[in-house]
Amino acid sequence: MSTPSGAQAGTPPASGAGANIRAIPARHPGRWVATAFVLFVATLFVIGVATNKRLGWSVVRQYFTSSSILHGVLETIALTALAMVIGIILGILIAVMRLSPVPIVSAGSWVYIFFFRGTPVLVQLLFWFNIGSLVGGQPAIGIPFTHIVLFHLNVNTYISAFTAAVLGFGLNEAAYMAEIVRAGILSVGEGQTEAAQSIGMTRVQTMRHVVLPQAMRVIIPPTGNETISMLKLTSVASVIATPELLNVSERISERTFQIIPLLVVASIWYLIMTSVLTAGQFYVERHYARGALRTLPPTPIQRFRGLLTRNVIRVRPVPPPFFPQRREHN
Amino acid sequence: MNGAVPMVKAESVRKSYGKFEALRGIDIEVPRGSVVVIVGASGSGKSTFLRCINHLEKIDGGRLWIDGQLVGYEQKGTKLFERRDRDIARHRAEIGVVFQHFNLFLNMTALENVMVGPVHVKREKKESARGRAVEALKRVGLSDKANSYPAQLSGGQQQRVAIARALGMQPKLMLFDEPTSALDPELVKDVLDAMKDLARGGMTMIVVTHEMGFARQVADRVVFMESGKILEVQPPQLFFDKPQSERTRSFLGKILTH
Numbered sequence: 001m002s003t004p005s006g007a008q009a010g011t012p013p014a015s016g017a018g019a020n021i022r023a024i025p026a027r028h029p030g031r032w033v034a035t036a037f038v039l040f041v042a043t044l045f046v047i048g049v050a051t052n053k054r055l056g057w058s059v060v061r062q063y064f065t066s067s068s069i070l071h072g073v074l075e076t077i078a079l080t081a082l083a084m085v086i087g088i089i090l091g092i093l094i095a096v097m098r099l100s101p102v103p104i105v106s107a108g109s110w111v112y113i114f115f116f117r118g119t120p121v122l123v124q125l126l127f128w129f130n131i132g133s134l135v136g137g138q139p140a141i142g143i144p145f146t147h148i149v150l151f152h153l154n155v156n157t158y159i160s161a162f163t164a165a166v167l168g169f170g171l172n173e174a175a176y177m178a179e180i181v182r183a184g185i186l187s188v189g190e191g192q193t194e195a196a197q198s199i200g201m202t203r204v205q206t207m208r209h210v211v212l213p214q215a216m217r218v219i220i221p222p223t224g225n226e227t228i229s230m231l232k233l234t235s236v237a238s239v240i241a242t243p244e245l246l247n248v249s250e251r252i253s254e255r256t257f258q259i260i261p262l263l264v265v266a267s268i269w270y271l272i273m274t275s276v277l278t279a280g281q282f283y284v285e286r287h288y289a290r291g292a293l294r295t296l297p298p299t300p301i302q303r304f305r306g307l308l309t310r311n312v313i314r315v316r317p318v319p320p321p322f323f324p325q326r327r328e329h330n
Numbered sequence: 331m332n333g334a335v336p337m338v339k340a341e342s343v344r345k346s347y348g349k350f351e352a353l354r355g356i357d358i359e360v361p362r363g364s365v366v367v368i369v370g371a372s373g374s375g376k377s378t379f380l381r382c383i384n385h386l387e388k389i390d391g392g393r394l395w396i397d398g399q400l401v402g403y404e405q406k407g408t409k410l411f412e413r414r415d416r417d418i419a420r421h422r423a424e425i426g427v428v429f430q431h432f433n434l435f436l437n438m439t440a441l442e443n444v445m446v447g448p449v450h451v452k453r454e455k456k457e458s459a460r461g462r463a464v465e466a467l468k469r470v471g472l473s474d475k476a477n478s479y480p481a482q483l484s485g486g487q488q489q490r491v492a493i494a495r496a497l498g499m500q501p502k503l504m505l506f507d508e509p510t511s512a513l514d515p516e517l518v519k520d521v522l523d524a525m526k527d528l529a530r531g532g533m534t535m536i537v538v539t540h541e542m543g544f545a546r547q548v549a550d551r552v553v554f555m556e557s558g559k560i561l562e563v564q565p566p567q568l569f570f571d572k573p574q575s576e577r578t579r580s581f582l583g584k585i586l587t588h
Contacts, residue, residue: 198496199426201447205450214436
């Protein structure tokens with residue numbers, strides 16, 4: 001390296017000499033090697049996918065928007081939505097029970113979480129699907145140890161494969177949502193509750209106006225993750241013959257022996273649905289990060305614009321309100 | 331109002347946490363409109379006593395009245411029965427509390443912090459509540475910060491919003507639990523000024539603090555606590571210049587030398 005002042009390394013330079021010295025960043029040959037390797041593997045992959053006839057792209061195209069596949073997609077969406085609704089509502093209830101000062105109530109919630117988190121969801125699905133063999137075809141609902149019967153339930157009518165899947169996924173999800181909601185409630189400091197009580201709020205008012213709005217910031221992001229996981233998890237219901245996306249794909253391939261192309265059809269649909277949810281989650285999380293972050297991460301559109309204009313990513317300075325939609329307190 | 335009934339009266343108030351006795355028989359009367367400053371080493375029970383006054387901590391024995399009414403309990407015969415959540419909340423609404431760590435509601439602006447009590451607890455009309463909230467913020471010198479969130483305010487500003495929030499409920503008694511202990515030194519003055527202003531306005535105040543200058547200037551009486559008991563109650567002049575007990579003298583010696 002040439003040093004303009006001619007000073008030897010390690011000797012203190014003459015004053016003023018520093019003005020001409022430039023800093024050279026270190027070179028990273030390893031990064032070039034890694035880049036070449038990744039490009040190589042990617043090329044192999046693309047060539048393999050493009051030239052492998054067994055992927056049967058024409059078959060994929062043929063079935064991609066066929067009515068039975070579209071019905072399967074709708075069934076998957078319905079299953080995901082219903083299971084998440086049950087999971088969230090029941091999960092909030094179980095979380096509140098878990099935080100109850102009454103020992104038996106809190107223990108009940110603990111046992112629920114222990115059971116549903118501790119057994120595989122596939123096993124739970126099979127239990128629901130075979131509930132008829134567990135309780136008999138027409139179990140009586142009444143008061144135990146008496147002869148009082150309120151009504152008979154016709155299990156075989158009510159528990160279809162779809163209902164079994166909704167119940168199985170929903171009740172299982174409730175156990176996970178309960179822990180997420182509990183973590184959210186516990187994340188709000190005790191000082192907030194004390195301050196609310198000291199201005200005369202009741203417990204319910206404190207929960208509604210102070211604790212839950214702040215807990216949402218912690219609850220929302222993992223709930224988005226859970227929804228995306230649920231969407232993929234519903235494929236497990238194909239085992240009990242719920243006509244969701246994977247199940248209808250399998251039925252078509254059993255008829256046509258086109259196994260791989262129909263798996264590709266299902267995979268592309270799953271990717272489309274998870275992409276939509278992921279994008280939704282990005283914006284929801286960004287919304288709830290307001291007030292907690294000084295500048296928000298740029299949206300993909302802002303990032304793209306930034307690339308066009310300059311290499312610097314500019315983010316609109318955010319007016320820092322915590323919940324901008326709720327300026328007025330209701 | 332009856333001037334003879336003290337604002338706060340404590341009669342051998344006791345409080346334990348497991349085996350640890352935090353309060354071992356507190357007796358004191360705080361007359362209406364007076365300022366009492368409680369000093370003492372940490373762990374002496376002064377914050378615990380303050381929190382008992384609005385039932386944030388439940389007392390285990392003795393009796394505690396505010397404005398002639400028992401705090402948190404109802405007496406029937408020789409027994410005290412704890413009141414319902416709703417009744418306790420109604421009593422608390424009449425007592426303002428300012429905490430060491432401010433405890434402003436983080437999801438609300440300064441103005442909303444001051445409004446939320448009047449609107450939801452006192453069921454006031456939003457417009458009148460807003461008007462009074464603006465007034466309360468003006469009184470603590472923060473009119474320009476009405477729309478700021480707590481995270482955007484300095485510690486001193488947050489604490490003054492907390493004072494405004496308490497004042498917004500038009501309390502008959504204000505409790506301050508080490509209101510300046512978490513503040514940078516140069517921010518303390520603004521908060522103390524707001525408190526002095528309140529005292530001049532005739533508010534009944536109980537203040538736990540280490541600010542001896544404030545105690546000397548503003549207090550009507552200074553209370554010295556030690557291991558869950560009141561050792562000494564004096565007007566500030568006597569307390570600082572002629573402390574009675576040996577323990578008080580050594581406490582003052584330690585904190586006034588630097």
